[in-house]
Amino acid sequence: MNKDDYLKELTRLLRKLPKEERDDVVSDYHEHFIIGIEKGRSEEEIAKALGNPKTVAKQINAEYMVRKAEDKQSAGSMFEAILAAAGLGIFNLIFVAVPTLIVVALILTAFAVGGAMIMGGILITISYMFQPLIPLINLNLPLGGILGIFGGIFIGVSLTILGVGLVAATAYITKWLYGLAIRYLKYNIRLIEGRKGSKKSQGVS
Amino acid sequence: MYTVSDTMNTQFKKGVLELCVLVLLDRKDCYGYEMVEEISRNIFISEGTIYPLLKRLKTEGLVISYLKESQDGPPRKYYQITELGKEKKEKLVAEWNEFAMGVSNLLYNRNVDMEGNCDE
Numbered sequence: 001m002n003k004d005d006y007l008k009e010l011t012r013l014l015r016k017l018p019k020e021e022r023d024d025v026v027s028d029y030h031e032h033f034i035i036g037i038e039k040g041r042s043e044e045e046i047a048k049a050l051g052n053p054k055t056v057a058k059q060i061n062a063e064y065m066v067r068k069a070e071d072k073q074s075a076g077s078m079f080e081a082i083l084a085a086a087g088l089g090i091f092n093l094i095f096v097a098v099p100t101l102i103v104v105a106l107i108l109t110a111f112a113v114g115g116a117m118i119m120g121g122i123l124i125t126i127s128y129m130f131q132p133l134i135p136l137i138n139l140n141l142p143l144g145g146i147l148g149i150f151g152g153i154f155i156g157v158s159l160t161i162l163g164v165g166l167v168a169a170t171a172y173i174t175k176w177l178y179g180l181a182i183r184y185l186k187y188n189i190r191l192i193e194g195r196k197g198s199k200k201s202q203g204v205s
Numbered sequence: 206m207y208t209v210s211d212t213m214n215t216q217f218k219k220g221v222l223e224l225c226v227l228v229l230l231d232r233k234d235c236y237g238y239e240m241v242e243e244i245s246r247n248i249f250i251s252e253g254t255i256y257p258l259l260k261r262l263k264t265e266g267l268v269i270s271y272l273k274e275s276q277d278g279p280p281r282k283y284y285q286i287t288e289l290g291k292e293k294k295e296k297l298v299a300e301w302n303e304f305a306m307g308v309s310n311l312l313y314n315r316n317v318d319m320e321g322n323c324d325e
Contacts, residue, residue: 025260031236038277049251049252051253059257060260
């Protein structure tokens with residue numbers, strides 16, 4: 001791969017970055033080539049020593065995505081950041097994908113349980129409130145009598161309140177986890193920062 | 206596919222690379238190629254690694270960059286360490302010393318602490 005091919009490929013792979021940032025990165029590599037050539041190295045030699053443009057681009061993209069997720073605070077940008085970080089290598093895939101799946105599953109479960117509690121609570125409350133009014137329809141409620149009705153309403157309302165509490169707590173935790181996820185992704189990217197090139201290309205230095 | 210030891214080795218170097226870059230920049234302002242040369246002289250790195258790292262250090266405010274004319278060719282992008290970068294460097298150097306001392310104590314079966322006191 002010569003200088004122009006390398007830089008063109010790098011530019012293409014960094015297309016998700018804003019133009020200004022992309023130009024900045026590409027200019028660094030351009031400068032590296034220029035100085036290397038001045039020192040008498042061949043373009044191919046320099047390209048090989050720099051490592052695969054794909055690996056270089058992956059690293060830069062992942063850092064950019066995480067930064068974007070930090071600024072934007074949206075589920076979509078977080079998803080992109082996680083994908084980019086997980087794509088860095090086998091280590092990142094394991095250490096990013098597995099915790100992500102577990103955490104997302106837990107959050108969704110908590111929201112689902114909370115939602116079910118709210119719905120269930122409302123249904124129970126309505127059933128007990130309307131049963132005495134419409135005696136024709138027998139709802140077969142387990143609690144009977146005037147005390148039973150109040151008991152039933154009490155249970156229904158409590159369940160709804162607990163459900164709302166659970167949903168609110170989960171929403172709060174999710175927000176907190178967002179910040180934690182950003183820190184974790186940054187740490188993860190840093191740890192495995194740019195595994196460049198294969199063993200084969202490492203022979204040239 | 207790479208082996209675990211290969212990956213561990215690389216990860217190990219990546220952590221140290223940040224330290225190396227900050228130490229070099231603490232001595233004098235450098236351009237990217239210069240740092241690659243200096244570091245490669247001592248440890249093997251893949252040359253492309255340094256630019257994403259410099260970019261991150263810049264985003265974190267540990268270094269800044271500026272363009273400076275050079276005698277032979279177009280202007281070069283020089284990097285300069287900031288106060289924040291110097292603090293970070295001190296921290297990393299301390300961590301490194303502690304780590305290196307721990308490992309060599311283990312390797313040579315000594316018991317030297319950070320103050321250089323030896324109880325054997």
